[in-house]
Every structure is written in C-alpha cells, then in structure tokens.
Amino acid sequence: MTYPNPLRFNPAYSVVKQYFVHLDDSVPQKIVVHKDSPRGVHFRRAGPRQKVYFNSDEVHACIVTCGGLCPGLNTVIREIVCGLYHMYGVNKILGIDGGYRGFYSKNTIPLTPKVVNDIHKRGGTIIGTSRGGHDTSKIVDSIQDRGINQVYIIGGDGTQKGAAVIYEEVRRRGLKVAVAGIPKTIDNDIPVIDKSFGFDTAVEEAQRAINAAHVEAESTENGVGVVKLMGRYSGFIAMYATLASRDVDLCLIPESPFYLEGEGGLFEFVEKRLKESGHMVIVIAEGAGQELLAESLQSADQKDASGNKLLRDVGLWISHKIKEHFAKNHKMDITLKYIDPTYMIRAIPSNASDNVYCTLLAQSAVHGAMAGYTGFTSGLVNGRQTYIPFNLKYHITLTICILNVQRITEKQNMVVITDRMWARLLSSTNQPSFLGPKDLAEAKKQEEHPTGLLDGENCKEDHQPELLFIFEKNIVWSKLCWQCYLFIKALLKQKLWKQPYSDHGSLLLVLDNDFLKGRVRTILKEHLVGCGFAVFRDSREKATTT
Ligand SMILES: Nc1ncnc2c1ncn2[C@@H]1O[C@H](COP(=O)(O)OP(=O)(O)O)[C@@H](O)[C@H]1O
Ligand SMILES: O=P(O)(O)OC[C@H]1O[C@](O)(COP(=O)(O)O)[C@@H](O)[C@@H]1O
C-alpha cells in the first residue's frame, strides 16, 4: 500500500521541475573511470518519491545520537523534526535520551519544531549521546513496544554497525519499521561518502590552535609549537588543517609511520627546520605514532565502552621526546609549547556550510524513510545525495530486494598515503615522508589488497583474484575484481552459500543446484558485470559471460 506524497501540494516545491526523484535514478560511486572500465557501483539517488509508504498520521518516529560529539548534531536533529513535521505533517517524534542505551534505560524526549527551533546554534546534542550499551534485542523490543515505525540513527562508524544490526533484527521480526542512518564523525572515517558533517567546522576550529602555536613559536628563538588534533585511526583533520593553515612544518597522522632517531628521522628534520626558519609548528593526529608510544611506555591496550582503542597522549609524549633530545645533546636551546585543543574542535556548533550539509542529509533521510526505504545511510556521494545500504538494500514493502556488498559498515575511511592528497601535503609542508622503499611497497600492497571494500578502480588484470565455482560436477572458473570478491564474501556471511572455502584471495564455492539457477544467479550476473564472470551450467555448454 502506498500513498501520494503530501509534498505535491507543498508551495515551496510546486515550481521545482521534476521534483520527485525517479525510482530508478542512481549516482555512481566512481565518477572518474577508465575507458572500457565497468559501470561500477551505483547508489539510489536520495529525494522525495512520488508515492510514500507511510500515511503521515501513522508515523511514529524516533531519533538517537550515538558516539562522540560532532558539530552539527543538533542541526540534523532539528532538520529531521522540522522535515517530518513541515514536509510530511508528522508530529509524533521522540528523542531517545543518551544514545543506544536510552532505548531501554531512559525516558524519551518529545520533539516538536518549537522544541528544536534554535538548537542548531548550540554545540553537542540536545538528546545526549553515549558509547557502548548496544543491546540489540532490548533496543528492538523498545521500538516494537512503543510502536515506533521510523528510526533515525545519527552516529559514526560504530553507530552505523549498530544500526545495521538493529535493521537485521527488525527484518527478522518482520516489523514494518524504516531504519535510516545519518553518518556523523569529525574524524571523517566513514567510507563511501564525500565527507562527514562537522568535519569542515572541526578543521576551521583547529586553525585557531595552529595559529596560536605559530604565534608562540615564531616569538621565541627556536620556538616549537605542537598541536594535537583528533583522529583516532584517520588523520583527515590533521591533514586538512595543515593544508589550510600553511604555517605547519610537519604533519603526523596514524596512516603514515614515522621514527624519531637517526638519519631521516623526526629529530633530524626538526633541527634542520629550526636552523632554516628559527621556529616550527608540528600538527599531530592523536592516533599517530601509537606503536612508538606503546614501545616506550609498555602499557597494555585499552578500549572504550564501544570497543574503540583508547589512545595515549601522543602530543605530550612527542613534546617530551623533542625537549629531551635537544636538552640531552646540547644541540640548541628550544622553547616548546604544546597545545591540546581536542574537545574544543568538536564541542562547537556547526559552521554555515556544515549547517547546509546537515539539512540536506536530514531531509534526504526523511524522504527515504517516508518512501519506505530502510537499512540505508543518507550520504553525499560525488556531490549528490544518495541512499547507501548498510549491507543489504531492502525495500520495506518486501517487493524489491536487491543484494549489495556491505558498504558503510565494511571498513574505515583513511588517508591513503600513496594518494595525491597526501602528496600535496608533503609538498606543501616540505616534510619528509619518513617512508623507506620497504614502507612504500607495503603501503602500495595495502592499497591493492585491502581488507575492506575497494572502489571500482580495481578491475585491472594484474591484481584480480580468482573465483572458482564447483557446482555439482561442473567447474566454473572466472576472474573477478576485489569489489566483486567482497560481494561474494558478503553473500557468504549471509549464509546463502554452502561450504564456503576461501584462501589467498580465491574463493571456492560449492553450490546447490537451485541457488545457481535462481535469483542468486541473476544477482551475481548483475553484480559481476564487466568482471569477466563466467558461468558454465554444464561442461558441454558454452560459457555465458557478462
Ligand atoms: N560492531 C558493532 N555492533 C553493534 N553496535 C556497535 C558496534 N560498534 C559500535 N556500536 C555501538 O555504536 C555506538 C557508537 O559507537 P562508537 O564507536 O562509540 O561511536 P561512533 O559511532 O561515533 O563511531 C555505541 O553505542 C556502540 O555500542
Ligand atoms: O573521549 P571520547 O568521547 O571517547 O572521544 C574521543 C574520540 O572521539 C572522536 O572524536 C571520534 O569519535 P567517534 O568515534 O564517535 O566518531 C575521536 O577523534 C576521538 O579519539
């Protein structure tokens, strides 16, 4: 059952040409393609659909924010509430207090356009957040007991994994509940999307700390300013803050290993730069050099409530090491100032451009949930709003079921140090890469054989793993790219195959007759387009190649 979209009477949109998004519109993940390269992965284009799945009066929505703070959380909350209310006439909206655990351990907060009217001017989240406490069955019990049928989940990589599990449980119980994610993290560590909201604001705020470090450093002889910025596993904030500032001499990120002593090491570079300029600024991401710290402090690995690595203070450590080095060797007198603005860059309201971005993400999520999509994250891909599946694309009406590889929850977005952006940074700061030929080879290898999803550039002959099907007595052999390999792996996880065997990038699948004949075969063919996938149904039969 569907309903005409109430937006057709909305005066704001009456003049918009082709306002409703066509059901088949899609956005490609890769817009730069080689000649003859495959069509690649496409995502559904976000936006209002002509027909909606929910009758507005029956919608009971809830919003939850999880994980660390991020500028723009309140804007997203505001825009979901206002979007539901003004565009679709929905007025039953609850805020879940304090993250996932709030579903089962706290009272809810009623949200209306009046309550959220000016919250976008404040940092933080008015409904609170937390780490840990993801109890799937208690959460879905709460959704079911309260009669909630739209769940908006705002959070980072951990939160989206949690949302995917909730979505699976909702499906398992056969509930007609739309589960929509909105990606949040200042670390920008969520894959697929162009960038996460709040990231620009954080980079901008980081400039104030870098400026202060620069002023302090240049005002004394051999002044060194050290600034620690957030970035647990990904160094995006440090990289962009450095590129934006132009005052930074050295940027250190988790993705790029470095060493202190000896030729080509950090101490040597600091000495060189001080001799050249008389002062220097170092920006270090909090996750950088953690292995060096672990070696020197010999402390055990600790985790937070969500299972994230708890980091040691690398800023303090490196400041101490630099001071110690110069004092010990009587090389030169230095004055070092350490600035740690960590929480200051995320506890602020979002800037203008992030506010706009938050609005688009929230409105897209609302349109998607109203149209009956579920199990998706609203995200910007190549400048277009899209719906990215958590893992399986699944239409709530259960009429459309399109399998897809795990995406948003598959891996973390990281700075690729063999990519152009890091090269731009190195040439802007003129710092050493600290990488020997061995490290570079390793980085390149990582690029080619990642553990996570690759993004379509990978259908090159030279690194295609092999796929081997054993189907009854008939053997199907084919080559395929990593993307498709991972797709198959995702299917394996869903237990759609029997007796999987996987080794060294090759897959050996023993299949049921019915499986290969049926829908899976069609889906496989759809997904393996352009990858040289071949199916032999019978050893005498000609191969059907896509
Ligand atoms: N693999 C997972 N499965 C289910 N829930 C998870 C998973 N990882 C994290 N979560 C939950 O998601 C929430 C936020 O995760 P966290 O890693 O702290 O922040 P973020 O989502 O910003 O990365 C927490 O409540 C945590 O319990
Ligand atoms: O002290 P907290 O709240 O655990 O947060 C610290 C971490 O939060 C972050 O801001 C990222 O948070 P998320 O994982 O929630 O995106 C990191 O940069 C930082 O390491």
Ligand SMILES: [Mg+2]
């Ligand atoms: Mg995270």
